[in-house]
Amino acid sequence: MKRSTGVRMCATAAVGALSLALVTGCSSESDKKTDDTKASGSASASAAAPAATAKALAKPELEKLLLTQAEVKGYRVDDGDDTLPKSxxxxxxxxxxxxxxxxxxAGLAPGDKDVSASNTIAAEPKDGAKDLESALQVEMxxxxxxxxxxxxxEKAMKAVSDGVKACSGGYRLTSEAEQDGKVTKVxxxxxxxxxxxxxxxxQSVDMDGQGTAQFRTEVVRKGNTVATFYTVNFADFGATKAAEIPAAVVQAQLAKIK
Structure with a gap:
């Protein structure tokens, strides 16, 4: 799969089975180890631990907690059924x-759990967008x-934090469609x-031997619920700086979680 193919897939929002694998293209043979990973993530010093008797929410309950179109202005909200993996x-x-x-x-549960709910939230296209490049200048x-x-x-958060350290030198991933991606650094x-x-x-991701692109992910725990956020700018895959995760989206989503 060539990089141009990945761009076309993004243009149609066909992120597919694993957003990293399909958005960023196939792997190359280069690899780079790094020792400059900082302390993994950032946790609030006064992080509240969920009660030992806390019970997990079922998928329908999680779906009700996802943001809807009316709850976040300036964005288009769609379900993640066609763009994110199901398991x-x-x-x-x-x-x-x-x-x-x-x-x-990929919008899946980072911890020891298979049940999750997901959606996609895209900034509304800029007014006056007249060509494909302008139309793609949007962050999802x-x-x-x-x-x-x-x-x-809490264990899920620790697994992510430990993963940041353990995977600082990168890793390979494969989607169900057998399209490979290569993360060169975390x-x-x-x-x-x-x-x-x-x-x-x-995550620094190899762009089919044409340099690397940066993608940022944030994982937030509120009580016994974990929210994950991953933002992609469709027109800016070769950027040396990761797209910022919209604060308005994070704030609105966390506000719905009790």
């Missing part, structure tokens, strides 16, 4: 410790929600300090 079976990496990173990016955020019994949400970022606990990280 973890569709997401494969070559390092088990990296699975939570790939799952978080993939949002995933998962819920856990007892301290499962670095910890400063989180938004929202919710009870936050882990944020940036």
């Amino acid at each position: 973890k079976a569709e997401v494969k990496t070559d390092k088990p410790a990296c699975d939570p990173l790939a799952w978080s990016t 955020t993939f949002v995933g929600l998962s819920s856990y019994d007892g301290d499962g949400a 670095t910890a970022d400063q989180g938004s300090a929202q919710g009870d606990e936050t882990v944020a990280f940036t």
Whole structure:
């Protein structure tokens, strides 16, 4: 799969089985190790632990917590049924410790849970967009929600945090369609300090031997619910800086989680 193919897929919002694998193109043979990963993510010093008796929400309950069109202005909200994987079976990496990173990016539960709900939230196209490039100058955020019994949400956050450290030198991933992607480096970022606990990280992804692109993911725990956010700018795949995750989307989504 050539990079141009990946761009066309993005243009039609066909992110497919795993957003990283299809959005960023196929792998190359180069690899780069790094020792400059910071302390994994950022957690609030006063992070509130969910009660030991906390019960996980079922999928219909999670779907009710996802943002709707009326709840976030300036964005178009769609379900993630056609653009995000439906289960973890569709997401494969070559390092088990990296699975939570790939799952978080794909809107799946990062912890020991298969049930999740997801949607896509895209900024409305700029007024006056007259060509494809202008129309593609939009950022889409993939949002995933998962819920856990007892301290499962805390364990999910730890799995992501540990993954940032363990996968600093990169990993490979494969979608169900057998299209490969290669993350060459993972670095910890400063989180938004929202919710009870936050882990944020940036992944450097090989662009079919034509340089690397940066993609940022943020995972936030609020009680026993975990929200994941991953933003892509369709017209800016070769950017040296990751697209910012819209603060308005994060704030609005967390406000719906009790």
